[in-house]
Amino acid sequence: MFSFTDPDAFRRWAAGVSLVLAPLCLLLGMIVDPLEAGGNDVLGYARNPAATGISATLLHYAWVLWIPGVIGLVHLVRERGVVLANVAGAATVIGLVNFSSLMIADFFDIVLYQRLPAEQATAILQDAAQPAMVAAWQIPGMAGSFVGLVLVAVAYARAGHAGWWFPAGTLAGIAIWLAGAGGGNAPLGYAGPVVLLAVFGVVGVAMVRMTAEEWRPVRRLSTV
Template identity: 75%
Template sequence: MIVHRFFTNPDIFRRTAAGVSLILAPLCLLLGMAVDPTESGADEALAYANNPAATGVSATLLHYAWILWVPGVIGLVHLVRRKGVVLANVAGAVTVLGLINFSALMVSDFFDIVLFQRLPAAQAEQIMQDAAQPAMVAAWQMPGMIGSFLGLVLVSVAYAWAGRAGWWFPAGVLVGMLVWLFGASSWNLVLGLAGPVVLLLVFGAVGVSLIRMDDREWSSAT
């Protein structure tokens, strides 16, 4: 009976899916960073080639991190009515497109593995650089990164502005993103994991609130 109601009641299913996604997305990001074989000072592509299994698991987890944020973002935007609605709608659209674009970029890790296993490092590096065509950078990479990172912050701002959560939510998202970006770019393992932990805490708290939310509140969002 409970399972039947879960799949037949649109409010329960969509609300729960959004809430669970907000928990799983940063969790996948955290696990993906933990499994990533790259170490500080080491060549990223060579580390991928020397550790194909770990790289594949990491890339897959990161791919699903960005994908899983999509239903969560849609759920957050759904709950913003009147105050903050314009920001939520615009930021939500940008974020969803950014997340989808960014998830697609994870496939490049698998090409790194094969190229650096089969070719000399200099030749493999040149191929990867040549593959960074202007269209890929302008239409895939930049929208994916900017849309994902900035979009998630703006969606959380709209959610707090609407009174759905305290301002700790956008503040935590901003801090978590900045710490993670700095840690990932500098290959600092502590910061690379600390950022996702912060994101897991704030998105997880909101995700749990969605799961526990009354169906009438979800439907009317007043």
């Protein structure tokens, strides 16, 4: 039962609900995205600033909301897969923090393409991709988020808390989403988040319904 005064119950609910809300925000963010809705160039952001702002905000909170969920998943891995869970969990949290911050670029897209010719705005955005941003923000953000989520799901399944459909579904959902978003294919751009919502939703609901004993199991000495 949910309780603000029970630390275990609150953290379990927060983690479980986050696992549902994160992919839901990703799906809604893709649906609202002007380019996914039929636009074919970045000028779609300038022409639809309200939709772009809502989409960027939803995508930002998708990555942020995955953080308490990942922490909850790692918390439950106590024996088999614990090393993988700890390392992948730390990398994933760092990646999600970095990746969420990149969503602010959409707001700069709006203003630049509203105030400047398209060629000049594009040149400014390309020049803004400094080596430090790519190496310290984009690469850790994307690799930590995408690879990390899959590895955390592997550790969770290896610990016996879910079937191997969980990491398989996570990998498939991310791959489908990236293919759709990168290739301008709206059906795939929506399908990937739907798959992620299904697999993380099942795990999140199961987490919410856990008993106090299941959430806080007695740790044995073996960590193989």
